Amino acid sequence: MKTLIRIGTAAILATGLSLGGTAAQAAGGHGGPELKHPSWTFDGLFGHYNEDQLKRGWEVYSNVCASCHGLEYMHYRNLKGLGYTEDEVEAIAASFEIEDGPDEWGEMFTRPATVVDPIKEPYENDALAKLANGGAVPPNLSVMTRARDHGPDYVYSLMLGYEAGVPEWVHEEDPEFSVPPGKSFNNYFPGYAISMPQQLFPGIMEYSDGTEATPEQMAKDVVTFLQWAAEPELEKRKDLGRYVLVFLIVFTGVLYAYKREIWKNAH
Ligand code: HEC
Missing domain, CATH: 1.10.760.10 (Cytochrome c-like domain)
Structure with missing residues (x-):
């Protein structure tokens, strides 16, 4: 029983810490x-x-x-997660021209992006990216x-x-x-x-x-x-974490009460 309570307390601490984020800061190392x-x-x-x-x-x-x-x-549609409305996301997407095709004549063409397109990449490939950035x-x-x-x-x-x-x-x-x-x-x-x-x-x-x-x-x-x-998904993760934390605290309390109940006549 004691072990169970210890495990409960350790789990509470661990959950609390993992939700705590970047508390400790490493020294710069130089x-x-x-x-x-x-x-x-x-x-x-x-x-x-x-x-x-x-x-x-x-x-x-x-x-x-x-x-x-x-x-x-x-993708542009992911920007809804920032709080933009459907219309705003459509307008943001449409402000970018992307390449598409080939069309019926076998030609590539450009068109405004739509919400289902991936967010436009700056370079067509790594070689071009390197050329433009001094080799990196x-x-x-x-x-x-x-x-x-x-x-x-x-x-x-x-x-x-x-x-x-x-x-x-x-x-x-x-x-x-x-x-x-x-x-x-x-x-x-x-x-x-x-x-x-x-x-x-x-x-x-x-x-x-x-x-x-x-x-x-x-x-x-x-x-x-x-x-x-x-x-x-950070907010969902933290919501779940808080739920688990409360559950563990209550659970440990119940175990503790239970332990006292069992042992009360033993002393
Ligand atoms: C003119 C081009 C250019 C722009 C604009 C630019 N970056 Fe960079 N960025 C680079 C290049 C090139 C590298 C690779 C640097 C290297 O490896 O030496 C890089 C690397 C990085 C890295 C990685 C560093 C690492 O530890 O490897 C981060 C983070 C970064 N950029 C963030 C940003 C952010 C945020 C912005 C906008 C505020 C931005 N960059 C704008 C060219 C750019």
């Missing part, structure tokens, strides 16, 4: 700045997405990132926040982690370090020399809801959007 850790709506036991923020994140993705990065597996292929972003350790914090820090010159701490680690031509210095990218130039500058875009588009705001919104793309 002499440079540690990962930034803004507050995320999707963190913790009551993690959720805010639809206004998801829409802003899509605006950042489509205005800034989409010219180089695709969102593999995502901009990776698919739809699962990026799960593909990297501390994904949301990492992508946020990466977007804000550019430096004009090479900081002193890098030269303390490696006096020979220099940024190769065509690359940029980034505090958080492994090896610090990244083929993606800095993207987020004040004033590069405007939000349709009037929010001021500071680099921090754009980074936070686009990461929230990418987290949603990687885990649209």
Whole structure:
């Protein structure tokens, strides 16, 4: 019986922890700045997405990132998950021209995208992507926040982690370090020399809801959007997690009462 109660308590702790999200933060592992850790709506036991923020994140993705990065597996209809109406999603899809065909004359043609089309990829193939980006292929972003350790914090820090010159701490680690031509210095990218130039500058875009588009705001919104793309079911998972947690607490309480009942005459 005691063992059962212990198992119950351990399960409660484990469920609580797994819902807790990215509480602990690993040190940067180098002499440079540690990962930034803004507050995320999707963190913790009551993690959720805010639809206004998801829409802003899509605006950042489509205005800034989409010219180089695709969102593999995502279709325009998935954007309904951000809180857009059917009509709005149709209008968003229709604003993109995609290639289709061949037609009856055997020719490829372009047409406006519809909701059932996959979100338009920026490059036809990796070779073209490489040519356009100094030899590096901009990776698919739809699962990026799960593909990297501390994904949301990492992508946020990466977007804000550019430096004009090479900081002193890098030269303390490696006096020979220099940024190769065509690359940029980034505090958080492994090896610090990244083929993606800095993207987020004040004033590069405007939000349709009037929010001021500071680099921090754009980074936070686009990461929230990418987290949603990687885990649209988060809210369902957390709902289930909370249900399991309450169940386990009640169950452990029942076991405890039961134990006392059985042992009450034994003392
Ligand atoms: C001009 C093209 C271009 C644009 C625009 C662009 N990126 Fe990139 N991005 C790249 C390239 C190229 C790489 C690969 C970098 C490398 O391997 O050195 C990359 C890599 C990345 C990575 C992966 C880093 C890693 O750890 O491997 C992330 C995350 C990323 N970009 C996010 C974004 C976001 C978010 C935006 C929009 C705000 C954006 N990018 C806009 C070209 C671009």
